[in-house]
Amino acid sequence: MSTIFSKIVNKEIKADIVYETETVLAFNDINPQAPVHVLIIPKIEIPKVTDLKGSEHAALLGDMIDAANKIAKDLGIDKDGFRLVMNCGDNGGQDVYHLHMHLLGGRKMNWPPG
Numbered sequence: 001m002s003t004i005f006s007k008i009v010n011k012e013i014k015a016d017i018v019y020e021t022e023t024v025l026a027f028n029d030i031n032p033q034a035p036v037h038v039l040i041i042p043k044i045e046i047p048k049v050t051d052l053k054g055s056e057h058a059a060l061l062g063d064m065i066d067a068a069n070k071i072a073k074d075l076g077i078d079k080d081g082f083r084l085v086m087n088c089g090d091n092g093g094q095d096v097y098h099l100h101m102h103l104l105g106g107r108k109m110n111w112p113p114g
């Protein structure tokens, strides 16, 4: 089922895009939880982490990690560190069922998370 993120991929809805390749798109979160809060998503529709298969999606996940590292470097948070989060399902706190990785940084993160 299509979500708002597919509409962003298809450029039907505007987003503040910070990075794009053939396979992934990254844009600023509309409700940032840190000075840097970027969402990195695959362009293809995969609802959640439990729909991923290492054998099928390893390259795509690699592309998402490459994107995170590139964006972190571009935004100057690579040296101090950052957090990558993928929420899965209700208990994981997932609201949008299009796979996405949160890149959070620019401040010290708390642990344990809420």
Ligand code: AMP
Binding pocket: 004, 015, 027, 028, 029, 030, 031, 032, 039, 086, 087, 093, 094, 095, 096, 097
């Ligand atoms: P999650 O709770 O892991 O599913 O995260 C979904 C994230 O998407 C939240 O942090 C929202 O603030 C963010 N979000 C929802 N709609 C938009 C949008 N149109 N543009 C940018 N970020 C969005």
